[in-house]
Amino acid sequence: MKNSATLPRTIAPFVWHFLKPYKIYMIGFVACAVVSGLFTIIFSTLLKIIIDTIDTTTSASQHSIPLLQLLFWPSIGFIINFEIHNTMWRLMNCINYKIQPLIKNNIIQETFNYVTRHSHQFFQDQMAGKLSNNVTILANSIERAVHDLSRHIIRGAVMVCATFITLYLVHPDFFWCFLIWAVLFGIGSFWASQKSISLVDHLASTESAVSGNLVDSISNIQNIRYFSMFNFESSYLLKTLSLMRLAFRKKEKFMIIYWSFQGISQTAMLAVMAYLLINLRQKGLVSAGDFALILTLCTEVGFIVWWTMEQIDNLNDTIGKCNQSLRALFAPLEITDTQNANELIITHGKIQFKDVFFHYKNTKALFENQSITIEPGQKVGLVGYSGSGKSTFVNLILRLYDINNGYILIDGQDIATVTQDSLRAHIGMIPQDSSLFHRTLMENIRYGRVGATEDEVIDATKRAHAHDFIEQLPEGYASLVGERGIKLSGGQRQRIAIARAMLKNAPILILDEATSALDSVTEHLIQVAITELMRGKTSLVIAHRLSTLLHMDRILVFDQGKIVQDGTHDELLGKPGMYKTLWDAQVGGFLGDGETVSN
Ligand SMILES: Nc1ncnc2c1ncn2[C@@H]1O[C@H](COP(=O)(O)OP(=O)(O)O)[C@@H](O)[C@H]1O
Ligand SMILES: [Mg+2]
Numbered sequence: 001m002k003n004s005a006t007l008p009r010t011i012a013p014f015v016w017h018f019l020k021p022y023k024i025y026m027i028g029f030v031a032c033a034v035v036s037g038l039f040t041i042i043f044s045t046l047l048k049i050i051i052d053t054i055d056t057t058t059s060a061s062q063h064s065i066p067l068l069q070l071l072f073w074p075s076i077g078f079i080i081n082f083e084i085h086n087t088m089w090r091l092m093n094c095i096n097y098k099i100q101p102l103i104k105n106n107i108i109q110e111t112f113n114y115v116t117r118h119s120h121q122f123f124q125d126q127m128a129g130k131l132s133n134n135v136t137i138l139a140n141s142i143e144r145a146v147h148d149l150s151r152h153i154i155r156g157a158v159m160v161c162a163t164f165i166t167l168y169l170v171h172p173d174f175f176w177c178f179l180i181w182a183v184l185f186g187i188g189s190f191w192a193s194q195k196s197i198s199l200v201d202h203l204a205s206t207e208s209a210v211s212g213n214l215v216d217s218i219s220n221i222q223n224i225r226y227f228s229m230f231n232f233e234s235s236y237l238l239k240t241l242s243l244m245r246l247a248f249r250k251k252e253k254f255m256i257i258y259w260s261f262q263g264i265s266q267t268a269m270l271a272v273m274a275y276l277l278i279n280l281r282q283k284g285l286v287s288a289g290d291f292a293l294i295l296t297l298c299t300e301v302g303f304i305v306w307w308t309m310e311q312i313d314n315l316n317d318t319i320g321k322c323n324q325s326l327r328a329l330f331a332p333l334e335i336t337d338t339q340n341a342n343e344l345i346i347t348h349g350k351i352q353f354k355d356v357f358f359h360y361k362n363t364k365a366l367f368e369n370q371s372i373t374i375e376p377g378q379k380v381g382l383v384g385y386s387g388s389g390k391s392t393f394v395n396l397i398l399r400l401y402d403i404n405n406g407y408i409l410i411d412g413q414d415i416a417t418v419t420q421d422s423l424r425a426h427i428g429m430i431p432q433d434s435s436l437f438h439r440t441l442m443e444n445i446r447y448g449r450v451g452a453t454e455d456e457v458i459d460a461t462k463r464a465h466a467h468d469f470i471e472q473l474p475e476g477y478a479s480l481v482g483e484r485g486i487k488l489s490g491g492q493r494q495r496i497a498i499a500r501a502m503l504k505n506a507p508i509l510i511l512d513e514a515t516s517a518l519d520s521v522t523e524h525l526i527q528v529a530i531t532e533l534m535r536g537k538t539s540l541v542i543a544h545r546l547s548t549l550l551h552m553d554r555i556l557v558f559d560q561g562k563i564v565q566d567g568t569h570d571e572l573l574g575k576p577g578m579y580k581t582l583w584d585a586q587v588g589g590f591l592g593d594g595e596t597v598s599n
Contacts, residue, residue, distance in 0.1 A: 007114055009330045011322050015142055018106055022099045029095045033151050036088035037158025040304075041166055042081045044297045048289030049074045055288040096147050103146070107139045111329055119334035120400035121361060126328070134325040141318045141325075149315045156308030163301045170290055173276050178298065181269040182305060185262065189309040192258045193316070199251040200317075206244040213240045266302045273298050335402055337419045344418040346426050346507045347411050348376035349538035351397060356406035358396060366392055366561040370406070379534055381549035381569075382542045383582060384558030390542045393558070394510045397540075399423055410508070428506035428537075430514035434497035436485030441470055442477040444485075445496060448503030456503065463529045464499035465522060466492065490517035498526060502533055509539040516544060523548070546583055555579065 008014045019026055053070050115131060123131075160182070167174040217224065217233050224233055273294055280286045286294075351374040358367040366389050374380055382390045396403060399415050408415045415423055428448075436444045445457050445466075452460075458477075461467045469492055473479040485493050494517050501509065511530070515523045527548060543549055550569055557565035557572070557579050565577050572579035 007110060007330060009326055011319055011326060014322075014326060015146065018103050018110075018142070019146065022103065025095050025099050029092055029151075030154060032088040032092045032095070033154035034158050036085055036092075037155040038162060039081060039085040040159055040297065040300045041162040042077070044293045044300070045166070046074050046077050046081065047296060048287070048293035050078075050289070051292050052287050052289035092151060100143060100147055104139050104143050107142060108135060111135050111138060114333075115329050117333055118331070120395070122331070122334060131329065134328050137321055138325040138329065141322050145315060145318045145322075149311050149318065152311045153308055153315065156304050156311070159301055159304050160308075163297055166297065167294070170294060171276075171280055171285060173280070174273065174294055177269070177272050177276060181265065181272075181302075185265060185305060186309070188258075188262065188265070189313075192254075193309075193313045196251065196254060196258075196313075199247070199254055203244070203247040203251050206240070206247045209240045210237075210244050213237055262306060266306070269302065270295065270298055335399065335420065338417050341417055341419045342413070343422040344410060344413055344415070344426055349507050350374065350376045350409075350411050351508070351538060352407075352409040353396075354407040354409065356396070356408060357404045358392070358401065359404060360392075360401070367396075367403075368561070370561075370563070372556070372563060372566075374538060374540070377536060377538055379539045379551070379553045380541070381552040381555040382540060382558060383544075383546060383549065383555060383579065388558035389561040390558050391512055392561075394429075394512055394540055394542065397508075397510070398427060398429065426506050427508045427510060428501040428504045430494075430497045430501045430509075430511045432494075432513040432516055433490070434485075434493055434500075436481050436488070436493060436496060438480060438483050440478045440480060441473075441496065444481065445477075445499045445503065448500035449505075452503050457499075460502040461496075461499045463502055463532070464495045465525050465529065466495035466499050469495075491519065491522060494518060495522075495526065498530065498533075502529070505533075507537055509534055509537045511539070511541045511543070513542050513544060515548065546586055557582075 008017055050071060053074065054067070057067050057070060112135065115135065164175060164178065167178050213236070217237065224230060277286060277291050277294055281288075281291075353370050353372045356367050356370040357365060358370075359365040382393065384390055392401075395401060396408060397410075397415070399408075399420055402416065410423075410426075437447070442454070442457060445461055446452055448460070449456075458467065461470060470476055470479070479487075481487050485496070488496070494514060498514065515526060515530075518526065523545070531551065541549065541552065549555060552569065555565070555567065555569055555572055556563050557577070559578055565572055565579050573583060
């Protein structure tokens with residue numbers, strides 16, 4: 001994997017980072033754009049030469065050289081000019097063909113590598129859809145800016161420069177006239193683009209309101225059906241749609257007026273040019289061919305200036321979007337490996353919290369001065385009301401969050417100083433709501449250990465009591481399970497997660513309400529397999545069905561971030577306290593949802 005930790009966070013260096021390996025191609029690309037920018041000027045000049053030649057030949061008919069001979073070279077020049085122009089465009093296409101997919105792939109790949117290194121908190125704060133959208137925006141915008149816009153802007157700039165020089169050479173009056181027009185046109189375009197920004201922004205926000213509305217309604221389709229609200233939703237959508245229509249009209253109206261002024265200014269410029277031509281012709285200062293040269297050049301370049309201004313606008317827009325995406329994606333990593341971080345080495349599996357202080361961003365302290373030691377191979381049950389800090393406790397061991405003070409040690413090694421990859425490689429985690437990839441079940445289970453053979457996968461799946469239901473699916477292990485595993489029930493997904501952990505077989509095991517979605521019979525069956533899996537491993541088990549914790553070596557009772565009780569089931573049951581309250585509240589070892597459903 002490429003090291004993406006060093007990616008620049010501002011647009012220009014970011015783009016350069018990806019273009020640098022293809023410097024030679026980029027130089028070639030720019031050169032082609034420059035040459036293609038000369039097309040119009042050469043075309044108009046050749047036209048001038050041809051007309052002048054015809055003019056002088058007919059006015060001096062005694063000329064002995066035939067017209068065909070006189071026009072031979074300018075005509076060849078005409079053909080060559082067209083072909084060079086064609087070739088330049090094809091060369092630019094070829095360079096694109098060669099490097100565009102590479103650059104785009106690199107951008108997406110390196111951005112992905114970076115973004116996936118963000119912390120747990122980062123993904124809780126940001127919506128996944130928005131993040132992946134940003135990756136696409138970044139890649140597409142840069143692709144467009146580099147290959148499309150730059151080509152037009154370079155070409156436009158070359159044309160404009162060449163036009164100025166030519167006009168000056170024919171007569172400085174043309175130069176000044178064109179310059180005044182170009183400056184006024186530039187100022188007008190700038191003013192209009194500033195003005196249109198707020199209109200475009202407004203339009204964009206109404207557009208995203210419409211798509212937000214669509215997403216919200218479609219993802220709530222069940223509600224719409226249950227309450228028969230199709231008509232209501234349709235008229236609800238109509239409201240946002242009419243806002244979008246108004247915003248579009250407002251923006252478009254402004255643009256039509258502005259374009260009309262631009263068009264008139266161009267006509268006026270051409271009229272002045274024509275007047276100058278006639279005037280200078282009367283004084284014998286310009287030839288007939290100069291009419292063709294000046295008028296074609298000014299018409300053509302007038303359009304190009306117009307077009308280039310729009311491209312600059314688009315480029316600004318693209319840069320704005322890229323900057324926004326860069327800011328969202330390339331925020332500094334919240335949790336990083338220390339320099340020279342070592343690999344975690346597990347010898348026994350002892351876990352220690354030493355004076356740990358922890359609070360979530362912008363909230364009050366959850367753990368204060370928390371110290372506790374979990375001995376190697378110990379099986380520990382974690383219980384407590386919802387929100388008491390059980391999940392946070394195990395997430396801290398996984399270093400999903402950095403603690404504010406103190407140490408968490410595994411076999412004497414501070415988890416903040418070992419690599420995150422090695423830390424998590426040694427911990428098997430079965431979360432409450434494990435989501436699955438939209439890949440086959442075989443691939444999903446093999447996620448526990450990518451190198452596992454098919455037999456090993458099936459063996460683990462059998463032990464997790466998932467084999468039978470998988471076999472009954474039409475495509476068995478090759479079944480796709482829908483986005484996030486939507487086509488499986490919660491209990492089925494949990495069994496897949498258990499199978500994964502069995503394959504991973506890490507020395508430390510964490511179960512965060514891992515069997516909460518199972519029915520009692522299945523849970524009982526799996527319990528046997530889990531007990532087997534826990535053998536010889538340090539295990540932390542969060543459960544709201546207290547009966548599943550009867551065989552734990554030790555139970556920790558959490559209350560508002562504090563461990564208020566610590567002992568075996570029998571010890572804790574023997575004295576008054578929270579554990580006894582929780583136990584007594586159970587019906588058949590299961591606490592009512594209202595009291596302890598936690599996540
Ligand atoms: N990502 C988070 N950001 C802010 N507060 C959080 C976050 N996750 C959990 N909390 C808060 O921390 C407390 C402990 O939560 P948690 O560890 O999930 O409890 P439990 O697993 O025991 O139900 C709760 O008050 C919860 O609201
Ligand atoms: Mg929890």
